[in-house]
Amino acid sequence: MELQEKLHNKGLRLTYPRREVVAILNAAASPLTPQSIYQRSVERKSDIGLVSVYRTLELLSELDLVRRVHGHDGCHGYVLASPGHHHHLVCRKCGKAVEFSGSADLSDFIAKIQKETSYKIDEHILQLYGICPKCQKERH
Amino acid sequence: MELQEKLHNKGLRLTYPRREVVAILNAAASPLTPQSIYQRSVERKSDIGLVSVYRTLELLSELDLVRRVHGHDGCHGYVLASPGHHHHLVCRKCGKAVEFSGSADLSDFIAKIQKETSYKIDEHILQLYGICPKCQKERH
DNA sequence: TTCCTTATTGAAAATTATTTTCAATAAGGA
DNA sequence: TCCTTATTGAAAATAATTTTCAATAAGGAA
Numbered sequence: 001m002e003l004q005e006k007l008h009n010k011g012l013r014l015t016y017p018r019r020e021v022v023a024i025l026n027a028a029a030s031p032l033t034p035q036s037i038y039q040r041s042v043e044r045k046s047d048i049g050l051v052s053v054y055r056t057l058e059l060l061s062e063l064d065l066v067r068r069v070h071g072h073d074g075c076h077g078y079v080l081a082s083p084g085h086h087h088h089l090v091c092r093k094c095g096k097a098v099e100f101s102g103s104a105d106l107s108d109f110i111a112k113i114q115k116e117t118s119y120k121i122d123e124h125i126l127q128l129y130g131i132c133p134k135c136q137k138e139r140h
Numbered sequence: 141m142e143l144q145e146k147l148h149n150k151g152l153r154l155t156y157p158r159r160e161v162v163a164i165l166n167a168a169a170s171p172l173t174p175q176s177i178y179q180r181s182v183e184r185k186s187d188i189g190l191v192s193v194y195r196t197l198e199l200l201s202e203l204d205l206v207r208r209v210h211g212h213d214g215c216h217g218y219v220l221a222s223p224g225h226h227h228h229l230v231c232r233k234c235g236k237a238v239e240f241s242g243s244a245d246l247s248d249f250i251a252k253i254q255k256e257t258s259y260k261i262d263e264h265i266l267q268l269y270g271i272c273p274k275c276q277k278e279r280h
Numbered sequence: 281t282t283c284c285t286t287a288t289t290g291a292a293a294a295t296t297a298t299t300t301t302c303a304a305t306a307a308g309g310a
Numbered sequence: 311t312c313c314t315t316a317t318t319g320a321a322a323a324t325a326a327t328t329t330t331c332a333a334t335a336a337g338g339a340a
């Protein structure tokens with residue numbers, strides 16, 4: 001598996017808390033904050049420390065196995081990253097997030113801005129917000 | 141002025157702390173956190189409370205006179221908003237931010253994602269990171 | 281398998297960020 | 311100038327994150 005390898009390459013260990021955080025993120029439909037990951041670990045009775053959640057998220061970010069997703073209100077959560085550069089589209093109602101790629105479609109645009117500003121652009125965040133199909137039906 | 145009016149329309153008052161926050165943001169080249177705004181107000185000896193900085197930023201956000209800019213590391217700052225929807229390009233070295241518009245160029249792309257996902261997309265964050273011309277020269 | 285090294289953990293404390301409370305102040309219309 | 315009430319700032323309360331450190335456990339070596 002990805003995680004196993006990446007850890008191994010750096011002399012790091014595949015531990016219980018790390019497995020748990022990955023499992024929890026894997027089961028989640030929407031971005032989770034450190035707090036809510038911890039919450040779920042309590043529910044699952046896996047009882048890992050909140051501190052380890054923070055540390056694991058930091059580690060997984062470095063390994064590029066997890067991505068930070070910005071909430072529209074400013075707080076942010078984490079989702080498991082599929083390989084490659086991706087963006088997220090988050091439902092403003094239920095929080096459900098879907099990934100989409102699309103750096104390709106963006107690159108012309110970015111090249112243009114780069115030319116205009118003379119900045120050397122090497123990273124970006126693109127995040128979309130809206131209402132998911134399910135929540136669109138549930139209007140009342 | 142914009143601010144004056146917008147406040148007036150809501151029966152709100154143009155106070156010293158509000159002026160100061162706007163003035164400080166106006167003089168800044170990069171996004172400022174509440175803390176750093178407070179810092180600068182101390183330097184300026186304007187002595188407004190940190191609490192007021194928070195409250196003012198919240199207010200100015202509602203009035204759409206200020207925008208939140210996401211730092212790549214996760215923390216976020218605020219910049220004065222020029223009218224209309226804008227995005228920011230932030231230097232990863234010195235923090236200097238420039239605004240660019242470009243919702244137009246994005247709209248086709250967004251329409252495509254909307255079709256693919258069946259989400260109803262109504263908002264987005266796009267933020268670019270790079271190195272500004274000045275920092276590009278100062279390599280050592 | 282067992283042993284050993286050392287990365288990792290979790291609890292608590294420390295730090296930092298943000299929000300709430302509330303009496304005192306001041307903006308700005310009358 | 312007066313009066314109403316939005317606003318302020320200090321302190322306390324709350325929440326989020328990081329650091330410290332002794333105890334634990336991963337996983338390679340014997």
